[in-house]
Amino acid sequence: VNQLAPQPPSQSAALDDLSTPAVLIDRLRLEANLRAMQELCTARGTALWPHIKTHKMVPILRRQLEFGAEGATCAKVGEAEAMLPSGVRRIFIAHSLVQKNLAPRLRALNAQLDELILAVTSEAHAAALDELLEAADLALPVLLAIDTGLGREGVRSNEAARAAAERIRRSPRMQLAGLYTHEGHAYSSKPAELDALADGVYATLIERAAAIGGEPPLWPGCSVTATRLAGRAGVKVVRPGSYVFGDLSLVETTKVMPRDRFAATVLATVVDRPEPGLALIDAGSKVLSGDRTADGIYARDAAGARWEVRRVSEEHGFVTGEDADALEIGQRVSLLPAHVCPVINLALRVQVIEDGRVLDTWQVDARGRSD
Numbered sequence: 001v002n003q004l005a006p007q008p009p010s011q012s013a014a015l016d017d018l019s020t021p022a023v024l025i026d027r028l029r030l031e032a033n034l035r036a037m038q039e040l041c042t043a044r045g046t047a048l049w050p051h052i053k054t055h056k057m058v059p060i061l062r063r064q065l066e067f068g069a070e071g072a073t074c075a076k077v078g079e080a081e082a083m084l085p086s087g088v089r090r091i092f093i094a095h096s097l098v099q100k101n102l103a104p105r106l107r108a109l110n111a112q113l114d115e116l117i118l119a120v121t122s123e124a125h126a127a128a129l130d131e132l133l134e135a136a137d138l139a140l141p142v143l144l145a146i147d148t149g150l151g152r153e154g155v156r157s158n159e160a161a162r163a164a165a166e167r168i169r170r171s172p173r174m175q176l177a178g179l180y181t182h183e184g185h186a187y188s189s190k191p192a193e194l195d196a197l198a199d200g201v202y203a204t205l206i207e208r209a210a211a212i213g214g215e216p217p218l219w220p221g222c223s224v225t226a227t228r229l230a231g232r233a234g235v236k237v238v239r240p241g242s243y244v245f246g247d248l249s250l251v252e253t254t255k256v257m258p259r260d261r262f263a264a265t266v267l268a269t270v271v272d273r274p275e276p277g278l279a280l281i282d283a284g285s286k287v288l289s290g291d292r293t294a295d296g297i298y299a300r301d302a303a304g305a306r307w308e309v310r311r312v313s314e315e316h317g318f319v320t321g322e323d324a325d326a327l328e329i330g331q332r333v334s335l336l337p338a339h340v341c342p343v344i345n346l347a348l349r350v351q352v353i354e355d356g357r358v359l360d361t362w363q364v365d366a367r368g369r370s371d
C-alpha cells in the first residue's frame with residue numbers, strides 16, 4: 001500500500017474525519033432527483049437519456065437506468081467508454097466528431113451497444129462525419145443539431161437545416177433519426193422567462209422539422225427546460241444532466257430546483273482571516289472551477305449564511321459578504337457551487353453521505369475523459 005496516497009475513509013466514517021476540500025453527495029437527495037425526473041418523463045410519455053457529463057460516475061448512471069432511463073447522452077467518446085460498466089445499451093454522443101483516429105474506438109464502442117447515435121452539427125460537419133464513418137466502416141443513426149438560441153453548434157436556419165438533412169440522406173452511412181438542441185442559454189434566464197424560452201425552443205424545432213420534412217423526432221431538454229418540454233408533440237427524448245445534483249444556476253438563477261434538493265456540495269475549511277471582512281478557504285479554482293453565476297459568484301454557503309466566494313486563486317477561495325466575519329479559522333463550511341459539472345470533473349472521487357455519515361466513496365469514472 002502506498003502510505004502517501006490519501007486513503008478512502010472506512011465504512012460510515014464521520015464527516016469530521018474527512019480531509020477537505022471534499023465533494024459530498026447527499027444520497028437521499030440524489031435518489032429523489034433521479035426519481036422525480038424519471039417519474040415526470042414516464043408520466044409524459046417521453047424517454048429520458050440523461051446527460052452523464054454532470055456526474056461522470058458509473059453507479060449513478062446504473063441507478064438512472066434502474067429508474068427507467070432508456071439510454072445515456074455523453075459529451076465525448078471517452079465519456080461513453082467510461083460509462084460502459086454501467087450496463088448502458090444506448091448512447092447518444094452529442095458532439096461534432098471529426099477526427100479520423102476515432103474510427104477504431106467508435107467501432108469498438110458500437111460493438112458493445114445496442115444503439116450508438118452520433119450528432120451532425122452542420123452540413124460541413126455531415127461531410128466530415130461521413131468520412132469518419134467510412135474510415136470506421138460503420139452506418140449509424142444521427143441527430144441533427146438545431147441552434148435554438150445558444151449560438152454554439154447547430155443549424156441556424158431552415159435552409160441550413162434542409163442542406164444538412166439532404167447531405168445526411170445522401171450518405172449510406174448516416175440515418176437521420178431526429179433533431180436535437182442544447183438550449184444552454186436557459187441557465188441565465190429568470191424564472192418568469194422560462195415558459196417563453198421553452199416555447200421558443202419548441203417553436204424553432206417544429207419549424208426546422210417542417211422544413212426538413214418527414215416528422216423527425218425531437219430531442220431537446222436540459223435540466224432547466226426538460227419539465228417544460230417533455231410530453232409536447234414530437235418530443236421523443238429529453239437529455240437533462242445537472243438535475244442529478246443541482247447548483248446555483250438551478251437553485252438560484254432559474255429556480256427550477258428547490259433549495260432543499262441540491263445534492264452535491266464542496267466541504268471546505270476556513271484556513272485564515274487575513275483582514276476584516278475576508279476569510280480564506282482551502283477550495284479555490286482547482287476545486288470550484290472557474291465557472292461563476294451571472295452575478296459573479298463561484299460558490300455560496302449551502303447552509304444559507306450571507307457570504308459568498310467571489311474570487312478564487314488555485315488553492316484559495318476568497319469569502320466575503322455580510323457574515324464573513326463570523327467565520328473562524330478551522331471551521332468547516334459547505335459550499336453550493338455555481339456550476340456543478342466542472343466541480344465533479346475536477347474531483348478524483350466523491351463522498352456519498354447520509355445523515356451526516358460517509359456511506360461510500362465513488363470514483364469519478366469519466367473524470368477528464370474529454371477525449
Ligand SMILES: Cc1ncc(COP(=O)(O)O)c(C=O)c1O
Pocket residue numbers: 051053054073094181182184221222223224239240241242243
Ligand atoms: C448537448 C447537451 N445536452 C444536454 C446537456 C445537459 O444540460 P444540463 O446539465 O443543463 O441538464 C448539455 C449540457 O451542457 C449539453 O451540452
